[in-house]
Amino acid sequence: MKGRTTVEVGADGVAVITISNPPLNLLSVDVLLSLKESIEGTLLRDDVRAIVITGSKGKFSAGFDVTVFGGSQGKRTRKELGFLSIEFVTDILEASRKPLVAAIDGPAFGGGLEIALACHARISTSSALLGLPELQYGILPGLGGTQRLPRLVGLPKALEVILMSKRVNGEEARISSLVDVIAPSDKLLIIARQCALDILEGRRPWVISLYKTDKLAPLGQAREILKVARLQVQKENPNLMHPLVCIDVIEHGIASGPCNGLWKEAEALQELRQSSTCRSLIHMFFAQTQILKIPGITDIKLLPRNIKKVAILGRGLMASEIATLLVLSNYQVILKEKDEKCLLDDICRVKENLQKQVKKEKATQEKLEKYFNLIMGVLNYDNFKDVDLVIEAESECLSLTEKIFSELEICCPPNCIFASNSSTLSLKLLGERTKCQNRMVNIQFFCPSPVLPLMEIVCTQSSPQVIVDIIAFGKKMRKTPIVVRNCNGYTVNRMIITYLHAAILLAERSVDVYQIDRAITSFGMSLGPFRMIDLVGFQVVIMISKIFVENFPGRAYKPKLIQIMQQDNREGESNGKGFYIYDKNNKPSMDPEMMKYTEKARTMSDVTNNSKLTSLSDREIVEMILFPALNEAFRIISEGIAFGTSDLDVASVKGMGFPAYRGGIIFWSNSLGFTYIYSRLDKWSKDYGDFFKPCAYLLERASDGTLLDQVAQTKSQL
Numbered sequence: 001m002k003g004r005t006t007v008e009v010g011a012d013g014v015a016v017i018t019i020s021n022p023p024l025n026l027l028s029v030d031v032l033l034s035l036k037e038s039i040e041g042t043l044l045r046d047d048v049r050a051i052v053i054t055g056s057k058g059k060f061s062a063g064f065d066v067t068v069f070g071g072s073q074g075k076r077t078r079k080e081l082g083f084l085s086i087e088f089v090t091d092i093l094e095a096s097r098k099p100l101v102a103a104i105d106g107p108a109f110g111g112g113l114e115i116a117l118a119c120h121a122r123i124s125t126s127s128a129l130l131g132l133p134e135l136q137y138g139i140l141p142g143l144g145g146t147q148r149l150p151r152l153v154g155l156p157k158a159l160e161v162i163l164m165s166k167r168v169n170g171e172e173a174r175i176s177s178l179v180d181v182i183a184p185s186d187k188l189l190i191i192a193r194q195c196a197l198d199i200l201e202g203r204r205p206w207v208i209s210l211y212k213t214d215k216l217a218p219l220g221q222a223r224e225i226l227k228v229a230r231l232q233v234q235k236e237n238p239n240l241m242h243p244l245v246c247i248d249v250i251e252h253g254i255a256s257g258p259c260n261g262l263w264k265e266a267e268a269l270q271e272l273r274q275s276s277t278c279r280s281l282i283h284m285f286f287a288q289t290q291i292l293k294i295p296g297i298t299d300i301k302l303l304p305r306n307i308k309k310v311a312i313l314g315r316g317l318m319a320s321e322i323a324t325l326l327v328l329s330n331y332q333v334i335l336k337e338k339d340e341k342c343l344l345d346d347i348c349r350v351k352e353n354l355q356k357q358v359k360k361e362k363a364t365q366e367k368l369e370k371y372f373n374l375i376m377g378v379l380n381y382d383n384f385k386d387v388d389l390v391i392e393a394e395s396e397c398l399s400l401t402e403k404i405f406s407e408l409e410i411c412c413p414p415n416c417i418f419a420s421n422s423s424t425l426s427l428k429l430l431g432e433r434t435k436c437q438n439r440m441v442n443i444q445f446f447c448p449s450p451v452l453p454l455m456e457i458v459c460t461q462s463s464p465q466v467i468v469d470i471i472a473f474g475k476k477m478r479k480t481p482i483v484v485r486n487c488n489g490y491t492v493n494r495m496i497i498t499y500l501h502a503a504i505l506l507a508e509r510s511v512d513v514y515q516i517d518r519a520i521t522s523f524g525m526s527l528g529p530f531r532m533i534d535l536v537g538f539q540v541v542i543m544i545s546k547i548f549v550e551n552f553p554g555r556a557y558k559p560k561l562i563q564i565m566q567q568d569n570r571e572g573e574s575n576g577k578g579f580y581i582y583d584k585n586n587k588p589s590m591d592p593e594m595m596k597y598t599e600k601a602r603t604m605s606d607v608t609n610n611s612k613l614t615s616l617s618d619r620e621i622v623e624m625i626l627f628p629a630l631n632e633a634f635r636i637i638s639e640g641i642a643f644g645t646s647d648l649d650v651a652s653v654k655g656m657g658f659p660a661y662r663g664g665i666i667f668w669s670n671s672l673g674f675t676y677i678y679s680r681l682d683k684w685s686k687d688y689g690d691f692f693k694p695c696a697y698l699l700e701r702a703s704d705g706t707l708l709d710q711v712a713q714t715k716s717q718l
């Protein structure tokens with residue numbers, strides 16, 4: 001048996017039942033059966049007057065072990081379906097004739113929180129974290145959460161928590177009545193016991209969440225709220241069914257009564273847990289825990305050193321973007337620029353970026369002042385004596401950067417980490433020319449940063465300690481760090497630039513730019529390739545394309561289209577004109593002049609209008625654009641640049657905007673089959689050139705039929 005519950009009865013007549021399945025007290029059928037047995041046992045004992053449920057070692061329960069979802073368990077009978085949620089949680093736990101109180105510390109997620117919701121009161125520490133994150137796994141709360149939460153906190157708040165998988169701390173939970181009392185950790189059990197006795201003796205109400213009605217709006221009003229929620233989720237994720245199913249289940253409970261709602265919830269869970277969306281999202285969950293298991297680095301018990309002060313060597317836009325990210329995570333920042341004017345421009349941009357946070361209600365004006373005071377603008381190295389990390393975002397020129405790093409070696413403390421943000425310079429060459437290669441890394445951020453939260457840490461001779469420090473630094477900035485080995489063009493850029501080049505290749509051969517963006521976003525990418533080029537800026541894409549063509553002359557595509565457009569003063573969103581035209585609120589609209597540029601590019605490339613390409617279906621467009629990126633991903637794996645295929649799955653989702661519900665680019669490719677991918681690329685390479693030529697590694701996989709990353713695969717097959 002994995003996990004169990006223990007019972008301790010005190011002299012006050014209160015039984016404390018503790019869920020124990022370390023480290024997170026995850027739930028399983030075994031744990032729930034043990035909980036059922038413990039509850040039934042205490043209900044029978046005359047010396048027990050009331051019951052407190054808690055979790056061992058300060059952790060209530062992080063919910064169900066999600067490895068039980070995503071498989072295909074066949075059809076279940078109605079009785080089996082409702083067994084845990086109805087026969088146990090509702091009919092035994094919530095219906096208990098002795099009061100039950102949940103004492104919550106640490107995580108109370110998913111099924112863990114749902115058990116607490118069925119108790120007659122909840123006592124929590126202020127730092128506990130509560131949430132129903134099931135939608136993140138393509139399922140819905142399945143132990144009554146869809147019915148009890150709206151009745152406890154009201155429909156709008158419940159929708160916010162469930163649909164956005166929002167985690168709230170104890171304090172926030174108290175404000176919304178999800179929690180009844182806040183208690184310090186060391187008094188949690190004492191207060192919970194007292195609360196249970198208070199309920200028994202009528203000093204506190206005996207609340208059965210499932211039958212509460214005071215927080216529920218009348219049916220008509222509730223339907224209006226649910227209608228808005230449906231529109232919102234359809235707008236945000238048109239390809240996903242499960243959020244809509246969840247809303248239907250909530251509505252069913254409001255319209256037909258909570259017991260009917262519980263049955264509908266159980267049936268929906270059974271259906272959703274077998275979906276490919278569920279399998280893919282669970283794979284993503286494990287891939288994210290996998291990426292930071294780096295042999296020889298994260299498994300040698302190194303503790304991250306505390307990075308407090310960060311210096312940025314400026315280069316306009318990027319320097320101010322990084323400075324904004326840093327102050328928002330409470331780092332002290334020194335921003336160094338080459339002259340007063342550039343410094344002033346950078347500082348103004350940081351201020352503007354921070355103001356946007358206030359506009360979006362992500363920060364208050366008061367906090368903004370605090371953040372802003374964390375920045376010091378300088379023109380020399382005088383204040384670099386105690387910096388922990390320097391991020392060089394100044395030069396893309398090797399000799400200049402080399403000079404900067406040798407100056408830094410003199411001005412900074414001996415443990416200071418030197419990071420470059422260059423997208424083009426060879427970290428290896430740079431390292432070899434300085435004395436500090438063991439404390440040197442490259443850090444890549446991805447644009448637009450709020451949509452693409454990836455942080456790529458590129459290392460050559462970097463010491464494990466430095467990598468561990470930078471991983472912790474990235475996490476503190478709420479980034480998803482992945483660690484890769486150094487290579488020309490850098491890992492994620494290699495996939496992204498191939499993806500963008502494939503789109504340009506099609507556009508230069510008459511496929512409509514806007515049809516491409518539509519097909520790609522319908523597939524689920526957060527941005528179409530042309531919208532992405534506009535956002536990143538033509539200048540950057542041209543620069544990275546150049547590096548790519550230099551480094552991979554045999555297979556790189558040489559795009560003409562963006563240069564032609566740039567000559568016509570198109571830079572992307574930054575100057576309001578790119579593949580789209582932008583209004584003053586940066587809202588894009590299609591540009592009727594686009595054809596002019598694609599025709600010119602076609603003439604320059606000497607390619608003719610190809611009727612096969614102009615009649616491509618959306619699916620064919622998606623494959624012609626994503627398979628080359630996949631091909632590049634296979635090369636990256638075969639070169640040993642990534643530590644595991646999970647890195648590329650996470651990188652594609654967090655750095656390219658690949659849909660998480662397809663499990664990342666490699667997981668998706670496993671589902672399509674390598675023989676198919678190989679045959680498509682092979683055919684296109686004969687028709688349109690070596691850009692599409694399948695790599696040797698893909699040929700091997702197509703021949704022997706093995707899946708990639710068997711370990712991650714098995715873990716997610718559940």
Ligand SMILES: C[C@H](O)CC(=O)SCCNC(=O)CCNC(=O)[C@H](O)C(C)(C)COP(=O)(O)OP(=O)(O)OC[C@H]1O[C@@H](n2cnc3c(N)ncnc32)[C@H](O)[C@@H]1OP(=O)(O)O
Binds near residue numbers: 067289
């Ligand atoms: C029927 C019900 O309605 C359905 C449900 O209950 S769905 C489940 C809802 N629960 C969740 O989503 C919780 C997800 N977990 C988390 O957010 C975080 O693990 C946490 C905040 C609880 C703790 O974070 P942290 O202390 O950093 O630990 P973390 O490294 O993430 O996890 C420790 C290990 O537990 C695993 N784990 C965490 N939650 C898990 C879960 N729900 N299922 C399976 N494994 C889980 C992690 O993969 C990791 O495994 P590893 O040691 O092999 O790498």
